[in-house]
Amino acid sequence: MSRSVLVTGGNRGIGLAIARAFADNGDKVAVTFRSGEPPADLLERGVLAVRCDITDSEQVEQAYKEVEEKHGNVEVLVANAGITKDQLLMRMSEDDFSSVLDTNLVGAFRVVKRANRGMLRAKKGRVVLISSVVGLMGQAGQANYAASKAGLVGFARSLSRELSSRNITINVVAPGFVDTDMTRALSEEQRAGIVTQVPMGRYGTTEEIAAAVRFLASDDAAYITGAVIPVDGGLGMGH
Numbered sequence: 047m048s049r050s051v052l053v054t055g056g057n058r059g060i061g062l063a064i065a066r067a068f069a070d071n072g073d074k075v076a077v078t079f080r081s082g083e084p085p086a087d088l089l090e091r092g093v094l095a096v097r098c099d100i101t102d103s104e105q106v107e108q109a110y111k112e113v114e115e116k117h118g119n120v121e122v123l124v125a126n127a128g129i130t131k132d133q134l135l136m137r138m139s140e141d142d143f144s145s146v147l148d149t150n151l152v153g154a155f156r157v158v159k160r161a162n163r164g165m166l167r168a169k170k171g172r173v174v175l176i177s178s179v180v181g182l183m184g185q186a187g188q189a190n191y192a193a194s195k196a197g198l199v200g201f202a203r204s205l206s207r208e209l210s211s212r213n214i215t216i217n218v219v220a221p222g223f224v225d226t227d228m229t230r231a232l233s234e235e236q237r238a239g240i241v242t243q244v245p246m247g248r249y250g251t252t253e254e255i256a257a258a259v260r261f262l263a264s265d266d267a268a269y270i271t272g273a274v275i276p277v278d279g280g281l282g283m284g285h
Contacts, residue, residue, distance in 0.1 A: 050117040051075045051263075054100055054157055055127030056093075057084040059226040060176060063252030064124055064259050069093050071260065074117040078109055078127065100127050100153035101145075110160050119164030122263045125154040126176040128194070132187045143190040150194035154201065158216075162209070171214040172263040175202050176255075179222040179278045182285035195220075199274055206272035215271040217262045222278025225249040245280030 056065040056077025062085065069075045069091040077084060078098040088095065094116055098109035113120060128150040131142040154175055165171030180188055181195025198218055205216040223229060223240050229249065232240075241247060258277045261267055276282050 049073050049121040050113070050119060051122040051124070052078070052113055052120045052161070053124040053126055054078045057082060057095065060221060060224060060252050060255050061126040062088070063256040064126060065093055066091065067253070067256035067260050068122070073122070076113040076117060100156055101148050103156055106156045106160055114164070119168060120161045121165070121168070121170070122172045123157060123161040124174045124176065124259055125157050127153055128176070130188070130191050132191065134187050135189055138190065146190040147194045147197070150191070151197040151201070154198060158205070165214050166212060169212050173214065173216045174259050174262050175216070175218045177218045177220045177274070179220050179276065179282040182220060182282050203272045210271045215267070217270060217272070218274045219255060219258050219262065220274055220276045220278065220282065221250060221255045222276070222281040223249050224255060225251055243281060248279065250277060250279055
């Protein structure tokens with residue numbers, strides 16, 4: 047059956063690949079985006095694009111109302127929207143730290159809490175949070191980002207204990223280094239250096255992340271909750 051799926055930050059990178067994967071599966075897909083415009087192929091797939099800054103609770107509420115009006119209650123939520131403001135601790139401002147947490151962690155809280163309303167009524171739901179291998183391993187210059195992505199793990203596992211008896215699963219996907227616009231902006235030397243850390247010797251693709259998300263949202267994953275699924279080519283082994 048076609049489900050109502052919402053992907054935050056679904057207009058580029060990993061979020062875009064996730065939105066495409068669900069749309070190609072026949073689901074009714076909506077994406078939120080803060081800036082720019084969604085690619086034309088998303089609209090051609092019938093994806094609903096809603097402008098929303100997830101740091102603003104009123105905008106989140108308005109986005110849900112629009113999605114619910116057109117697609118019904120959100121049955122699958124993928125909390126993907128995130129930002130980085132990398133800086134060494136001695137140079138990191140309080141805003142650098144708090145704004146990253148407000149988007150990546152508190153933003154996830156806002157969208158999950160709002161989706162939970164309909165999922166509880168329906169007594170079913172799938173939530174997938176997009177974390178990062180950095181949240182498990184740490185990374186110099188990314189204390190804010192790592193803290194926000196690590197926080198998603200505790201958030202998901204706590205919610206799993208609250209909600210799993212209602213047939214609502216909460217899981218985490220932790221991507222490693224993925225071939226996106228962000229990593230393509232690195233120099234060839236930087237890109238080569240990163241690959242040497244990955245046991246599989248290559249970058250992941252956004253489609254590989256999307257496949258893991260789709261699995262966790264499927265009936266095949268009905269007995270999986272509170273899990274952290276690494277899609278990182280072996281980079282985070284042991285975490």
